[in-house]
Amino acid sequence: MRWDDFTGPDDLRAMQDMCSRLWSPAARFHPGQLAWNRYSAPIDPARPRAGEAIAVWRDAAGRAVGFGWAEAPDWLELQVDPAHPAVAEDVLDWFEEWSDAPSQSVLLMDDDPIGEACRPAGFVPDETAPFLRHHLMDLSALPSASAVEGYRFRHVEPGEASDRAACHAAAWSDFGPSEVTGASYALLMTAWPYRADLDWVATDASGRMVAGALVWLDPATGVGLVEPVGCVPGHRGRGLAGAVTLAALHALAHAGGRTALVTPRGDAGYPAPMRLYQSFGFHPGVRTVTWTRSLGR
CATH class of the missing domain: 3.40.630.30 (Gcn5-related N-acetyltransferase (GNAT))
Incomplete structure (x- = not known):
């Protein structure tokens, strides 16, 4: 070998x-x-x-x-x-x-x-x-997408790498400065199996991206990984992270995905994401x- x-x-x-x-x-x-x-x-x-x-x-x-x-x-x-x-x-x-x-x-x-x-x-x-802890969901049991007043949900368009990177960096600012830049996100968008139609954002009344959920579909298995999800601090508490994730999961199902996978922390140190995904119907698996x-x- x-x-x-x-x-x-x-x-x-x-x-x-x-x-x-x-x-x-x-x-x-x-x-x-x-x-x-x-x-x-x-x-x-x-x-x-x-x-x-x-x-x-x-x-x-x-x-x-x-x-x-x-x-x-x-x-x-x-x-x-x-x-x-x-x-x-x-x-x-x-x-x-x-x-x-x-x-x-x-x-x-x-x-x-x-x-x-x-x-x-x-x-x-x-x-x-x-x-x-791995969490899995059969997309045939996917809940209905939800709306949040004052916000629009859509997928990312080509040429929006800088705005998408800024949204991600702001959403993850609680954990320190993000390494994601417009240039790195532009390169990411060229990498297999990235698809812009599975990269979803919430935008506010001004059109600024304020939350995002990226899903990666492996066409060979039909499994879509949700990685990452985030909401910028000034827009939290409105259900945007959950709503944009559901929008991305519906796009995943439309694209032929059969199963969704997400891997949040499973210990007591950071339980909120796991609770959110389980509220959608994700079931906990191996750790x-x-x-x-x-x-x-």
């Missing part, structure tokens, strides 16, 4: 195709999540950002069967084809060799077989860490678990 350093969009697409091929309700990644993670900040498309590393493992036919995405020296995201379990050990070894962090963490789904490789490598589950090891460096 060979691995190569990440060299650009073709490698990302190979990783996304693997995620699509392996997707199940218990899978860690949806192809849209990789696109959002990659393009939600200014980057050179041909290489990882400073301080991160990405590698892709392929089988003899050249098909991706695993990847490691070190988002930081102390944080690894990975996925491995269950038909090639030994690749998990290779990814962990690759991460240890690349990283100089004294402690390292890996985010897995609960009961992920990769845990069998993590434990011998010194990782142990951290049950106190925040976690995400993530953080595995951590200390290398004593």
Whole structure:
């Protein structure tokens, strides 16, 4: 089994195709999540950002069967084809060799077989860490879209990357300055499987975007990932985040989506988004678990 350093969009697409091929309700990644993670900040498309590393493992036919995405020296995201379990050990070894962090963490789904490789490598589950919980909805049971007086709901148009980025940055300002820029959002809009008809916003009376919900449809599985959703602070408390999400989900169903997926925090530290999605009819499923090891460096 060979691995190569990440060299650009073709490698990302190979990783996304693997995620699509392996997707199940218990899978860690949806192809849209990789696109959002990659393009939600200014980057050179041909290489990882400073301080991160990405590698892709392929089988003899050249098909991706695993990847490691070190988002930081102390944080690894990975996925491995269950038909090639030994690749998990290779990814962990690759991460240890690349990283100089004294402690390292890996985010897995609960009961992920990769845990069998993590434990011998010194990782142990951290049950106190925040976690995400997958939530799924059959779109045949989608509630009716709702209106909010004084606001209009529509999808994003080509050429609106700067306005859409500004809406997102303002909506997420509570968590610190956003890395999303007009340039990065314009690049995001060119990435598979982005579709402008599934990128919905609420606009106020002046036409300013004040809330947004982006949905990523994987046509092979019919699953649409909701990522991200937000409302700018001055317009909260009116139900806009929920209404724009429902509008985007109806667009997803119209586009042929069969299932919606969202992955909010599942712990008590940030429960509001999970409660919102469950009020629409999303049902909780599997959760993530953080595995951590200390290398004593």
